[in-house]
Amino acid sequence: MERRAFILVMDSFGIGAAPDAARFGDEAADTLGHIAAACASGLADRPGLRAGPLRLPNLAQLGLGRAAELATGHIPAGLQIAHVSGAFGAAAEKSAGKDTPSGHWEMAGCPVPVDWGYFPQSVPAFPADFVAAFLKETGLPGILGNCHASGTEILDRLGEEHIRTGYPICYTSADSVFQVAAHEVHFGLERLLAICAVAKRLLEPWRIARVIARPFLGEARGTFIRTANRRDLTTPPPEDTLLDRLVAEGREVISVGKIADIFGGRGISRKVKAADNQALFDATLDCVATAPAGSLTFTNFVDFDTLFGHRRDVAGYAAALEAFDTRLPAFLAALRPGDLALISADHGCDPTAPGSDHTREFVPALFFGPAAPVGSLGRRDSFADLGQTLAAHLGLDRLAHGEACF
Ligand SMILES: O=P(O)(O)O[C@H]1O[C@H](CO)[C@@H](O)[C@H]1O
Numbered sequence: 001m002e003r004r005a006f007i008l009v010m011d012s013f014g015i016g017a018a019p020d021a022a023r024f025g026d027e028a029a030d031t032l033g034h035i036a037a038a039c040a041s042g043l044a045d046r047p048g049l050r051a052g053p054l055r056l057p058n059l060a061q062l063g064l065g066r067a068a069e070l071a072t073g074h075i076p077a078g079l080q081i082a083h084v085s086g087a088f089g090a091a092a093e094k095s096a097g098k099d100t101p102s103g104h105w106e107m108a109g110c111p112v113p114v115d116w117g118y119f120p121q122s123v124p125a126f127p128a129d130f131v132a133a134f135l136k137e138t139g140l141p142g143i144l145g146n147c148h149a150s151g152t153e154i155l156d157r158l159g160e161e162h163i164r165t166g167y168p169i170c171y172t173s174a175d176s177v178f179q180v181a182a183h184e185v186h187f188g189l190e191r192l193l194a195i196c197a198v199a200k201r202l203l204e205p206w207r208i209a210r211v212i213a214r215p216f217l218g219e220a221r222g223t224f225i226r227t228a229n230r231r232d233l234t235t236p237p238p239e240d241t242l243l244d245r246l247v248a249e250g251r252e253v254i255s256v257g258k259i260a261d262i263f264g265g266r267g268i269s270r271k272v273k274a275a276d277n278q279a280l281f282d283a284t285l286d287c288v289a290t291a292p293a294g295s296l297t298f299t300n301f302v303d304f305d306t307l308f309g310h311r312r313d314v315a316g317y318a319a320a321l322e323a324f325d326t327r328l329p330a331f332l333a334a335l336r337p338g339d340l341a342l343i344s345a346d347h348g349c350d351p352t353a354p355g356s357d358h359t360r361e362f363v364p365a366l367f368f369g370p371a372a373p374v375g376s377l378g379r380r381d382s383f384a385d386l387g388q389t390l391a392a393h394l395g396l397d398r399l400a401h402g403e404a405c406f
């Protein structure tokens with residue numbers, strides 16, 4: 001039988017504090033649980049967008065509520081269901097960090113045991129040596145920001161000054177990241193990408209996982225909007241992943257959305273870009289129709305994290321979950337015999353938590369489709385169990401990390 005695999009990563013969709021959450025100050029975090037509770041008590045109503053209890057009938061059917069129960073001990077409001085039709089688990093992360101690359105790499109069989117470098121909360125946040133070298137190599141006269149920030153708030157604060165001075169806006173977060181926001185027209189997109197490449201190289205000694213180019217448009221405070229031309233320059237994974245192993249065997253690995261960026265371009269045979277969750281779902285459906293035997297299609301649904309988790313927008317996050325759920329029946333109907341699909345996440349980003357950073361949480365492990373069993377997979381102590389399961393399904397030799405869930 002022809003076997004194919006599909007991973008749908010709901011970026012930041014945690015389902016309850018991880019066993020080691022206290023180490024991150026995240027012991028109270030629960031992305032799904034807190035959204036469901038807010039919806040149930042009418043706190044996530046927004047006229048024209050959504051209202052009432054969280055409605056995720058298709059995810060519930062796949063075992064989302066039961067997966068959350070494995071993590072927290074209770075099923076979130078609205079997710080009770082009599083019978084599930086897939087295999088569900090709650091997976092904890094072994095990697096030291098709670099960032100996007102660590103989560104995706106571990107899921108693909110490559111945990112990241114050594115922690116990245118992070119910038120301090122102080123202002124300036126960036127080492128003077130680095131800033132001096134960055135200015136020298138790029139010929140820039142200066143930078144703005146040089147602090148921890150939310151990417152949308154800092155545009156409101158410094159966007160006009162950026163346009164006036166031509167200084168790029170440089171900021172960071174709890175992630176191992178150096179982010180550069182610059183105007184797509186006034187500063188120039190190509191120029192932004194070029195200075196980000198310089199920063200990535202100069203930051204190697206500080207073990208910074210990612211440099212992110214954040215192009216934006218707009219002319220005045222309140223009108224600035226980030227464009228879809230975001231680019232992540234990521235350190236490649238330290239060991240081979242499921243993706244590398246597949247490509248080495250001549251299989252097709254299709255990246256939908258920012259997967260290729262997250263893996264530093266490694267282990268990818270084809271890239272499909274799409275602007276938002278709806279377009280990402282459309283592209284994923286195209287892949288279900290066309291992906292060849294033995295392939296992996298890997299999609300990252302970025303909006304949950306970028307537009308709602310980091311923005312601490314509970315109603316927006318709930319609406320995005322409901323929109324995603326609505327599209328699942330079409331995905332399920334298109335699966336063929338021999339297909340195995342996985343819905344999971346890379347970390348949490350509880351929109352009710354303080355600050356604007358990720359939260360250390362269990363993630364859902366929902367396996368479904370014609371080749372999936374039905375029932376509980378229990379708590380998994382590494383996301384690598386998910387990659388090992390897919391490797392076994394696709395007929396690869398065992399990966400170095402993780403235990404197959406079935
Ligand atoms: O606030 P914005 O720019 O969206 O940044 C967020 O996106 C980055 C990548 O996930 C993280 O560093 C996080 O802080």
Ligand SMILES: [Mn+2]
Binds near residue numbers: 346
């Ligand atoms: Mn992420």
Ligand SMILES: [Mn+2]
Binds near residue numbers: 012100305306310
């Ligand atoms: Mn994020």
